[in-house]
Amino acid sequence: MRTDLSKKFGIEYPIFGFTPSEHVAAAISRAGGLGVLGCVRFNDAEDLDAVLTWMDENTDGKPYGVDIVMPAKVPTEGAxxxxxxxxxxxxxxxxxxxxxxxxxxxxxxxxxxxxxVLGWLHSVARSHVDVALRHPIALIANALGSPPNDVVVQAHEHDVPVAALAGTAEHARRHVENGVDIVIAQGYEAGGHTGEIASMVLLPEIVDAVGERASVLAAGGIGSGRQVAAALALGAHGVWMGSTWLTAAEYRLGARxxxxxxxxxxxxxxxxxxxxxxxxxxxxxxxxxxxxxxxxxxxxxxxxxxxxxxxxxxxxxxxxxxxxxxxxxxxxxxxxxxxxxxxxxxxPVADIVAELVAGYESAVDRLVELR
Amino acid sequence: MRTDLSKKFGIEYPIFGFTPSEHVAAAISRAGGLGVLGCVRFNDAEDLDAVLTWMDENTDGKPYGVDIVMPAKVPTEGAxxxxxxxxxxxxxxxxxxxxxxxxxxxxxxxxxxxxxVLGWLHSVARSHVDVALRHPIALIANALGSPPNDVVVQAHEHDVPVAALAGTAEHARRHVENGVDIVIAQGYEAGGHTGEIASMVLLPEIVDAVGERASVLAAGGIGSGRQVAAALALGAHGVWMGSTWLTAAEYRLGARxxxxxxxxxxxxxxxxxxxxxxxxxxxxxxxxxxxxxxxxxxxxxxxxxxxxxxxxxxxxxxxxxxxxxxxxxxxxxxxxxxxxxxxxxxxPVADIVAELVAGYESAVDRLVELR
Structure with missing residues (x-):
């Protein structure tokens, strides 16, 4: 399961795990994927700073990323x-x-x-970016369209690649024109914000639309190794998973x-x-x-x-x-x-990742046997 | 791309092509897949008989199937x-x-x-079954749930396997209990009658739900060899395609x-x-x-x-x-x-099938290289 993208990030598997929980994100990175911490719940940039410091201390030196919500069309001012x-x-x-x-x-x-809503305002999102770039982050993702151009420039000045979600090939093309390095093809079956086109159709469309200009992650419907194999067969360079980690043993958010x-x-x-x-x-x-x-x-x-x-x-x-x-x-x-x-x-996250890898291997074995 | 299912049917590729056009269906069978003729447009059983005779003469002895609409809950009487x-x-x-x-x-x-509507009434559907079984058909499919039990029995008496569409794992289980041999997992992205669950999620669910009791075809979102590879990676034994053939050169239905x-x-x-x-x-x-x-x-x-x-x-x-x-x-x-x-x-159908095969091979090559 080694792709150019996993090599570029220095991770064992091209499994990008989005989660609002720092405990889960760190465990994903430790297990060989790339944990991506969702930042929208931090209204106060200092809280985010403290959590990223915790990430630095709990990822065994493995890379991790952040997801910052930067909608294109919401008020930039106003509490x-x-x-x-x-x-x-x-x-x-x-x-x-x-x-x-x-x-x-x-x-x-x-x-x-x-x-x-505060985490969804531009002013707050920008403070998240500033704070995150003071940590050794490996990725900034935006769960809502292309990040503003100055954020892309700022990230690139720090050698941090930028990822953005796309629900159509047209979105993906626009992201690439805006300097996005990784397009996350978010199929209809995905959790959270999603379009109408299902992964089986959307993913190869986006792979073809961006060509060599960007890497593509498959999102939507990925929860097992078979689905990782399907995503890579469709041309993805890796997978982006969010839902699966909500039932990870390390997930501790919410009243319990x-x-x-x-x-x-x-x-x-x-x-x-x-x-x-x-x-x-x-x-x-x-x-x-x-x-x-x-x-x-x-x-x-x-x-x-x-x-x-x-x-x-x-x-x-x-x-x-x-x-x-x-x-x-x-x-x-x-x-x-x-x-x-x-x-x-x-x-535990480690068990989830182990199944993804083993299931992927079995699926590829099966395809090889069918030749 | 050889699976147990393609061997069982004596076809080169486990590509099942549903189409209302006999010209397309015959071309799919000649190209190494299994052409499945949609019968709902025949209100008169004699018309169907004549077309199936044409199929017998134009498939070079290759197997073909029929799709007969047998809804469970429509009036059995009444013109x-x-x-x-x-x-x-x-x-x-x-x-x-x-x-x-x-x-x-x-x-x-x-x-x-x-x-x-006539083709959708039980009386007409049954006459379709009777006519079809007088021809050397290799499959009876039902695009709407399980066929009535007596039709399954009748088909099996003629050694003809029965296929049925399913939009959930629960549908698939019910089909198998009703004697269906092949479950067609119809994802949200498919044309025609479809449920809400996308292929990436639905297909492995149905594969696991039916286990060894039936074969599973992937339907919905399959139009290229990469998608065939993804479907087989997800555990399908073959693919069921309908939309793609509407723009085949051999398709001649409709005013033109x-x-x-x-x-x-x-x-x-x-x-x-x-x-x-x-x-x-x-x-x-x-x-x-x-x-x-x-x-x-x-x-x-x-x-x-x-x-x-x-x-x-x-x-x-x-x-x-x-x-x-x-x-x-x-x-x-x-x-x-x-x-x-x-x-x-x-x-031409032959070109479509050639891309499915070549694209499938490239996708599997890519997965093997990534190991």
Whole structure:
């Protein structure tokens, strides 16, 4: 499973693992892949700095990357207090009513309110970039289109390659023109923001569209070694996986009781590949989420239309906190791909990576035998 | 590209090609795959008999199959004249208004009205089975769920294996319990009736669900040799392709001028992978179609909800005839998968198969080099 890309990064396998958990990200890098830490949850750049320092100390000198959300078309100014004014009362009333119906209690008086959107503002994203570049990061990825040109230039000045998600060949071409080094081909089946074209079709289209100008990672539907082999057969230079790590033993985010899976993880462990939905309720743009009573509520006739990005994320931010603290597996707000149907046990990252490698080898063996 | 399945069928490549055109089906069989003739367009069993006799004479003794639509839940009795009474006037008015707006003229007085649904009734489907079994067919496929048990028994008495489409692992398990020999894993990206789970996720799920009890064909997103390699890496025993053959040189169905592509083919040749839509307007069940002004019209606020199967097909049957005769590439009613983005030239079937084989070999070579 050695590709030009894995050699370039000095990693054992071209497995790029996106996760908001530093514990998971570090474990992916230690296991021979490239852990990519999602930074959107850090509203305060100093918190991110501290976590990246922890990464530096816990990756055994192996490379790791960061994912910073840099949307092209959101307000560059304004704190959440201003944006809040743009949210209709009808939307807030729907959320209060829905959470009450679903038995999700309000936050306690002492709970710090998550301000949600801040990590999605340009000013915050840029402070993330500045902080990250003070650490020995191997990659900056942007989960929403091409990063702004000055960020690409800044990253390249530090010899850090830049990756961006694409849902069509046209997106991919634009990324390459904007200086992006690695295109992440995000198929319909992927968790989080995703387009309509499935990986089997999208991946070779993007590989052909970018040619020698960029490397391509396959994202969407990758959770086992067979799928890694399929992705490389389709021309990818590696894979980008996000969902799979949510049920890694090292994942500790979210309310939980020591030694037990969180309510979110319990929901993922029992879900089938039919239990996801592509919806705008998470961020305002279409994103694939686990289907739960929360997503169902937004499909009902009395539900308002989701707001545009970034307002929808501000709108649901406190709801997400309440849902997390309620710890009910039937009411979960979590992006995840169709691969959730195969996430059926809590496994250490090292075991997940070992299966990816062994499964890949078996799949290639099988193809060789069929010749 | 030799699998147990290709050996069992005595074919060179495990490439199963579904097409309503006998010219294409015969060419697929002659090129080393298995041509599977779609029978739903034959309302009269004698017409089917004549075409199968033509197949017998034009396949150089190579095996071929038939696809007969046998829905589990449609009326077993009643001619179109009875079913017609169940169609609301509002729906007919919408179609008349829409076709007028799109500049699609009425049928001439001498045009034979296509009765549309008849091939979808049990009585007609059974007559298709009876006729087909008088020919040396190698496969009976059902594009809509498991065939009725007595049809499976009848086919097996003639040593003819039975295939059925599945959109979930649960469908696949049910097919196997009903005696189906080959499960066709139909991913979200496929043309025609399709579910929500994309091939990258669906295919290994179905392979694991049926185990040794049945063979599995990959359908949805397969149009090149790389995709065949990906499908076999995911555990498929072969591939099932439908869309690709619509732009084969041998395809002659539909209104056309000698030596030129039809309006439908022109539309397919210029479409991208983003130009399809999954909708109930073709048959009443979700099916992926080329996105055109016709499908757009059904998305507008004044459009009625599609009727259940089989009423929707009766409703649109004459519209489909009118659209065909109008020969406008912007107004087309045609099921096709997302692979349409790569169907960019009219090619002989033999050339398409040659690319599938060569592309497959290159993909496997690449995987071997990466070891």
């Amino acid at each position: 959440s207090v201003d944006l809040n004014e743009l949210i209709p009362a009808e939307h807030r009333a729907f959320i209060d009513r829905t959470l009450e119906q679903l038995g999700v209690p309000p936050l306690g008086d002492d709970a710090a309110r998550n301000e949600g 009781h020591e030694g037990k899976p969180s309510a979110m993880q319990e929901a993922l462990l029992t879900a089938t590949s039919s239990d996801t939905v592509r919806t705008r309720i998470y961020s305002g743009k279409p994103a694939r989420l686990l289907r739960t009573k929360w997503t169902d509520a937004w499909d009902k006739p009395d539900a308002p239309n989701p707001l545009p990005m970034p307002l929808q994320n501000i709108l649901v931010s406190e709801a997400h906190q309440r849902i997390n603290e309620a710890e009910n597996p039937e009411v979960v707000a979590m992006p995840v791909g169709q691969i959730v149907g195969r996430m059926n046990q809590i496994l | 179109s004249v009875d079913l017609n009474e169940l169609i609301p006037a509002e729906h007919r008015a919408f179609i008349d208004r829409t076709l007028e707006q799109l500049g699609v003229p009425p049928l001439g007085d001498d045009a034979a009205r296509n009765e549309g 001028h000698e030596g030129k592509p039809s309006a439908m083919q022109e539309a397919l040749l210029t479409a991208t992978s983003s130009d399809t839509v999954r909708t109930r307007i073709y048959s009443g069940k979700p099916a992926r179609l080329l996105r055109t002004k016709w499908t757009d019209a059904w998305d507008k606020p004044d459009a009625p909800n599609p009727l259940p199967m089989p009423l929707q097909n009766i409703l649109v049957s004459e519209a489909h005839q009118r659209i065909n005769e109008a020969e406008n590439p912007e107004v087309v009613a045609m099921p096709v998968g997302q692979i349409v983005g790569r169907m960019n030239q009219i090619l």
